[in-house]
Amino acid sequence: MAESEIEKFEAEREELNRLVLERAGKEMKRFFNVDAGVYRDGALPAKVKELLGLVSSLVLRCDDCVTHHLTRCNEEGVTDGELEEALAVGLVVGGSVTMPHLRRAFRVWDELKGEGRT
Amino acid sequence: MAESEIEKFEAEREELNRLVLERAGKEMKRFFNVDAGVYRDGALPAKVKELLGLVSSLVLRCDDCVTHHLTRCNEEGVTDGELEEALAVGLVVGGSVTMPHLRRAFRVWDELKGEGRT
Amino acid sequence: MAESEIEKFEAEREELNRLVLERAGKEMKRFFNVDAGVYRDGALPAKVKELLGLVSSLVLRCDDCVTHHLTRCNEEGVTDGELEEALAVGLVVGGSVTMPHLRRAFRVWDELKGEGRT
Amino acid sequence: MAESEIEKFEAEREELNRLVLERAGKEMKRFFNVDAGVYRDGALPAKVKELLGLVSSLVLRCDDCVTHHLTRCNEEGVTDGELEEALAVGLVVGGSVTMPHLRRAFRVWDELKGEGRT
Amino acid sequence: MAESEIEKFEAEREELNRLVLERAGKEMKRFFNVDAGVYRDGALPAKVKELLGLVSSLVLRCDDCVTHHLTRCNEEGVTDGELEEALAVGLVVGGSVTMPHLRRAFRVWDELKGEGRT
């Protein structure tokens, strides 16, 4: 997806999160807080935690989750080499069934890095 | 499991790997090599890669994989705090269905750290 | 998706079911009958069974299944509060990887309830 | 498993939960609280929520989770007929790969109902 | 597992099937019939269908299902070479997370072929 599409994705994600939180009861809201909390800097830096989120999302084959963690990995300064090696772990653990998601992950990464393929 | 049980687990794992490789054809053997290769030091240190393998194994709920990566994490010097935070990411991503594996992971970790609970 | 899109979804679903049943052998046809049978009123009311189908679909992360069970839950008179609590169980059991499906589920529910957000 | 084995299972589960909570950081502890919260009486009765947890656990094929929700279903007064119909939904949604768990679920239920087969 | 253990496994499986069918309602019983039906000789021979069941079970990581299909594959005359190649497809599709099941599959196969390792 083009960079503007990633922005559109993130904007839609935020809008739907607002809808969810409007509808959410107490426990669901707390879940969202816990979800935000586990990626914060701690004994492990946020960068490593985003890589953990990314690879977990890849082996569970969730495109939206992969795209979100890729934008966060980019913000945390993950390099091309680090990304490739993290995705390679996910590919081997999760098998060839992760390949369609791997292909899309590299395309999103390319767009995030502004190398703008068509 | 007690520390001797972890050793027994690793010994049985090695013995079965030998059986598999005896039976394995060319592609299966290459898969085993690739599997060994992705956890080696590179742009990302082996320690981070083992954490990626651990959390992937937790969200996919594979006890044997979790136990193996815990022994490797211990060898790579992962601290208690780092381990807890990595498992917390896995718990949130994978949900309460990972809890039985999380419980067993902490028990294995305890044994690996030699704190010998009964 | 807008209400007309849900109708389009259900229409396409029906059309494809016809294609499947045209192609289906004896066992596949019987599977479709069993699938219809398990949601009928019995010891448990159809409403509870649709909630079971909904939450199962959420934890298995099948958008089409979630959308279908949401339309059925709406027909069976599930309230907003009941829906939120059922989805909260699914979110906690299945983890943050179900969130993209949860977001879309609330959007579909909004449309089904005719509150027409854009 | 015999009734005493179910008690042993629950006792071990509690002991390991204590170990986890001793080791757990803030977010992991909050997750455990959310997990307890979503099964409480609300717009949906606890009984229905336990059935939702049971069927989710069956389709995700987690024996420990199934056993735990069966004990809770029994406490909430779920009847044999209700249980069978809930499990039938899970079997159809999750397929024959859930059968080994279905078999064990009925065995646990038998023991919980005190009908003591050998 | 030793050959006698496989026999014990199959005997327990049969006994539990009897328990399930005693408890099962109409739809669950029909599901069991459909499950038996799809592996019968047809346009595809039973041997190929058992290989399909085996590899599906491997990628879904169900040990009981793998063991059952291995006994059926053996009865249908699957050769060592055919088995290895089928499992290799499953390993690549499902990734390294299938490895513990692959190891056990080869051990069961060894026992079925009567080569009796200790």
Next chain:
Amino acid sequence: MAESEIEKFEAEREELNRLVLERAGKEMKRFFNVDAGVYRDGALPAKVKELLGLVSSLVLRCDDCVTHHLTRCNEEGVTDGELEEALAVGLVVGGSVTMPHLRRAFRVWDELKGEGRT
């Protein structure tokens, strides 16, 4: 999808594979080679291996994988009857959650066979 859409799908798949391989490190490249290798004629003919890949993809619910293996099954001369029986195994193993993918699989197959529904 119409036949031209399948061609478009295969073309996009190839283009993304090129992007992946440009970015891929040594282990990822080797994984791609192993993935190609396991479907080649051997003790089992390529046709059976493609059916194994197809059914594995169905139970793991990967539309892109299903579409790819359907095109390969068509090239290997799989008949309508063989296809239906293989998919029936996948449906029963994987449950009703595979149905949306089954519907799309039959639509793709129809297009591949040139029967051109609209």
